Amino acid sequence: xxxxxxxxxxxxxxxxxxxxxxxxxxxxxxxxxxxxxxxxxxxxxxxxxxxxxxxxxxxxxxxxxxxxxxxxxxxxxxxxxxxxxxxxxxxxxxxxxxxxxxxxxxxxxxxxxxxxxxxxxxxxxxxxxxxxxxxxxxxxxxxxxxxxxxxxxxxxxxxxxxxxxxxxxxxxxxxxxxxxxxxxxxxxxxxxxxxxxxxxxxxxxxxxxxxxxxxxxxxxxxxxxxxxxxxxxxxxxxxxxxxxxxxxxxxxxxxxxxxxxxxxxxxxxxxxxxxxxxxxxxxxxxxxxxxxxxxxxxxxxxxxxxxxxxxxxxxxxxxxxxxxxxxxxxxxxxxxxxxxxxxxxxxxxxxxxxxxxxxxxxxxxxxxxxxxxxxxxxxxxxxxxxxxxxxxxxxxxxxxxxxxxxxxxxxxxxxxxxxxxxxxxxxxxxxxxxxxxxxxxxxxxxxxxxxxxxxxxxxxxxxxxxxxxxxxxxxxxxxxxxxxxxxxxxxxxxxxxxxxxxxxxxxxxxxxxxxxxxxxxxxxxxxxxxxxxxxxxxxxxxxxxxxxxxxxxxxxxxxxxxxxxxxxxxxxxxxxxxxxxxxxxxxxxxxxxxxxxxxxxxxxxxxxxxxxxxxxxxxx
Amino acid sequence: xxxxxxxxxxxxxxxxxxxxxxxxxxxxxxxxxxxxxxxxxxxxxxxxxxxxxxxxxxxxxxxxxxxxxxxxxxxxxxxxxxxxxxxxxxxxxxxxxxxxxxxxxxxxxxxxxxxxxxxxxxxxxxxxxxxxxxxxxxxxxxxxxxxxxxxxxxxxxxxxxxxxxxxxxxxxxx
Numbered sequence: 001x002x003x004x005x006x007x008x009x010x011x012x013x014x015x016x017x018x019x020x021x022x023x024x025x026x027x028x029x030x031x032x033x034x035x036x037x038x039x040x041x042x043x044x045x046x047x048x049x050x051x052x053x054x055x056x057x058x059x060x061x062x063x064x065x066x067x068x069x070x071x072x073x074x075x076x077x078x079x080x081x082x083x084x085x086x087x088x089x090x091x092x093x094x095x096x097x098x099x100x101x102x103x104x105x106x107x108x109x110x111x112x113x114x115x116x117x118x119x120x121x122x123x124x125x126x127x128x129x130x131x132x133x134x135x136x137x138x139x140x141x142x143x144x145x146x147x148x149x150x151x152x153x154x155x156x157x158x159x160x161x162x163x164x165x166x167x168x169x170x171x172x173x174x175x176x177x178x179x180x181x182x183x184x185x186x187x188x189x190x191x192x193x194x195x196x197x198x199x200x201x202x203x204x205x206x207x208x209x210x211x212x213x214x215x216x217x218x219x220x221x222x223x224x225x226x227x228x229x230x231x232x233x234x235x236x237x238x239x240x241x242x243x244x245x246x247x248x249x250x251x252x253x254x255x256x257x258x259x260x261x262x263x264x265x266x267x268x269x270x271x272x273x274x275x276x277x278x279x280x281x282x283x284x285x286x287x288x289x290x291x292x293x294x295x296x297x298x299x300x301x302x303x304x305x306x307x308x309x310x311x312x313x314x315x316x317x318x319x320x321x322x323x324x325x326x327x328x329x330x331x332x333x334x335x336x337x338x339x340x341x342x343x344x345x346x347x348x349x350x351x352x353x354x355x356x357x358x359x360x361x362x363x364x365x366x367x368x369x370x371x372x373x374x375x376x377x378x379x380x381x382x383x384x385x386x387x388x389x390x391x392x393x394x395x396x397x398x399x400x401x402x403x404x405x406x407x408x409x410x411x412x413x414x415x416x417x418x419x420x421x422x423x424x425x426x427x428x429x430x431x432x433x434x435x436x437x438x439x440x441x442x443x444x445x446x447x448x449x450x451x452x453x454x455x456x457x458x459x460x461x462x463x464x465x466x467x468x469x470x471x472x473x474x475x476x477x478x479x480x481x482x483x484x485x486x487x488x489x490x491x492x493x494x495x496x497x498x499x500x501x502x503x504x505x506x507x508x509x510x511x512x513x514x515x516x517x518x519x520x521x522x523x524x525x526x527x528x529x530x531x532x533x534x535x536x537x538x539x540x541x542x543x544x545x546x547x548x549x550x551x552x553x554x555x556x557x558x559x560x561x562x563x564x565x566x567x568x569x570x571x572x573x574x575x576x577x578x579x580x581x582x583x584x585x586x587x588x589x590x591x592x593x594x595x596x597x598x599x600x601x602x603x604x605x606x607x608x609x610x611x612x613x614x615x616x617x618x619x620x
Numbered sequence: 621x622x623x624x625x626x627x628x629x630x631x632x633x634x635x636x637x638x639x640x641x642x643x644x645x646x647x648x649x650x651x652x653x654x655x656x657x658x659x660x661x662x663x664x665x666x667x668x669x670x671x672x673x674x675x676x677x678x679x680x681x682x683x684x685x686x687x688x689x690x691x692x693x694x695x696x697x698x699x700x701x702x703x704x705x706x707x708x709x710x711x712x713x714x715x716x717x718x719x720x721x722x723x724x725x726x727x728x729x730x731x732x733x734x735x736x737x738x739x740x741x742x743x744x745x746x747x748x749x750x751x752x753x754x755x756x757x758x759x760x761x762x763x764x765x766x767x768x769x770x771x772x773x774x775x776x777x778x779x780x781x782x783x784x785x786x787x788x789x790x791x792x793x794x
Contacts, residue, residue, distance in 0.1 A: 290644065311639050319633065363636060367639050
């Protein structure tokens with residue numbers, strides 16, 4: 001029953017969007033009515049999504065999608081997250097988020113009504129394209145042809161609280177760019193005043209903040225669930241999310257800097273189209289199953305071709321409009337040797353080069369396989385060797401960019417910065433001389449700390465410190481950059497200074513980790529509601545009274561016959577101690593211990609960046 | 621000049637779409653990477669028998685006969701799934717030479733596995749250190765290769781073979 005409601009409301013919502021799309025030419029609307037129709041179609045799409053969720057919650061196995069991906073023994077939260085833990089459901093989530101964005105956009109007040117309507121019509125077109133995709137190739141409301149009373153289960157690796165919320169937030173970022181895309185296209189068509197830039201800024205900040213959160217959640221999940229001890233693997237799917245993130249970063253900065261310059265306005269339109277195109281391209285790569293990774297669901301060529309078509313239409317349409325309708329002439333670019341505008345331009349160029357480098361590495365295997373019928377894989381070594389060096393000058397520039405002047409080459413308080421940089425360099429050099437020296441470690445630490453230091457100097461020397469909202473809004477760019485600096489320190493330490501220890505142990509053995517004694521207490525197997533758990537129990541630092549318990553092991557999911565690894569992590573502010581339980585051989589257990597210094601800094605940096613994103617939304 | 625600059629995104633889009641489309645239409649499956657060895661000579665190998673360490677098989681021994689090479693191990697559960705199919709092949713195509721390579725397995729475990737589930741192979745070679753698999757470019761167990769009389773690899777399959785694969789892909793080549 002709920003499946004029928006879901007399907008009908010989905011089809012009805014698509015129908016309304018068809019109606020709206022053609023309304024411009026055939027039917028004439030009053031403005032009130034138009035907005036009402038948009039909201040109504042959004043609510044219908046949401047109704048469709050929640051009907052599917054309801055089918056999951058009550059374990060309605062007469063729905064084929066629920067039967068394939070759920071199981072009545074699953075805890076409620078994973079029944080709910082199971083709604084988007086599969087291809088069909090996740091596409092419906094995509095469409096629902098698109099609807100949510102249209103819904104809220106229809107309430108925007110301070111813009112021209114016909115401009116708003118045009119933006120929403122482009123949203124309607126997107127709704128139609130993706131809606132038809134769902135109905136024709138990925139219908140989650142198919143009826144199960146056999147009568148069953150149990151489902152086949154959800155991919156156990158996805159049964160995790162972090163991952164339950166990761167897709168909706170990530171999609172919030174991806175799909176949020178659709179509004180920015182529509183605004184930019186509408187701006188091109190109408191060639192109106194610059195009002196649309198302010199509207200676009202708000203929405204692109206929201207999308208970028210959500211995307212940041214989504215990527216960080218996915219990365220954190222990979223860190224403790226995959227059991228490899230790392231948090232970023234340059235997996236194709238990670239790259240796909242990183243590309244719109246970097247392009248979005250360039251977009252957000254350009255939007256904040258623009259002062260009516262013709263060139264930057266054009267550039268903003270380009271970036272808006274690019275961000276959403278990359279999002280759709282990412283959806284294509286993941287959903288077509290063209291790339292294998294933890295995210296791949298069953299591959300199906302017809303789906304791939306359909307999304308490829310959507311990608312082609314959306315991107316082609318965007319760039320074609322961009323080609324034909326250039327923004328109107330206005331102020332010229334005020335480029336000096338080093339002022340705000342030139343810093344912005346240089347950073348934008350670097351970010352685009354980084355994006356293209358990642359794009360090349362991601363699609364290179366596809367091109368090679370088509371041309372030479374060989375399977376190659378492009379991984380960490382390529383990306384580390386190309387993307388990181390491209391980003392480094394950008395990071396350097398970023399540390400001083402917010403305090404550069406608009407009109408002149410002069411920099412306020414430049415002596416303080418030079419002095420700060422010299423002292424910091426000496427400190428970092430001494431540190432790396434006495435601890436293990438590593439070139440990348442040195443560069444990363446210097447860069448990270450320098451960004452933090454320069455931002456702090458800027459806050460205290462350029463503004464009067466007050467504790468009210470306005471002050472936090474003014475210093476917000478610096479705060480964001482401090483977040484980046486902290487994240488760079490965390491990234492550098494955890495990747496360059498990671499330490500790995502291997503042990504073969506019996507129960508009751510004591511061993512030494514980082515100068516602390518650890519006791520391998522016992523192996524315990526328990527039966528949980530939907531899996532069997534094997535846990536090695538460790539007691540960290542047994543000489544102290546408050547020794548810490550760590551559990552590392554594996555879960556076995558009998559329904560889908562999959563084993564997942566569950567790392568045991570002891571979080572400390574300056575390092576994570578990461579336990580992985582391996583296999584048993586000759587009555588001895590293989591235990592791997594990784595010491596990851598300053599991992600927490602990465603998450604802290606990300607949280608600060610997201611905070612800044614939110615603060616920036618509130619500022620006009 | 622400026623036109624070219626603005627046209628670039630459209631060109632890039634076109635190239636990406638064409639390559640992706642060709643990839644999708646060619647029916648490639650990411651789970652079946654193409655083998656660099658397809659239509660090439662079978663790699664040179666030398667292996668001892670699982671049951672008698674004096675008995676040796678070399679590349680030259682499988683010349684002039686069609687050979688099906690299967691990499692398996694006792695610890696590999698998908699191998700267990702495809703195992704019965706080899707008896708079927710054995711029965712239907714007695715002329716086909718079945719060569720099994722036991723991959724990174726203790727000999728006792730391998731023997732027990734073939735005792736419990738039966739031994740369909742004409743010869744079971746030991747590949748204890750996985751070097752032969754490396755030569756063949758094995759991605760993961762099980763993997764199956766068909767070699768023709770000229771010693772060329774004419775078919776490769778990753779993962780357990782199924783009745784469909786046997787009927788539609790292997791048997792037409794026999």
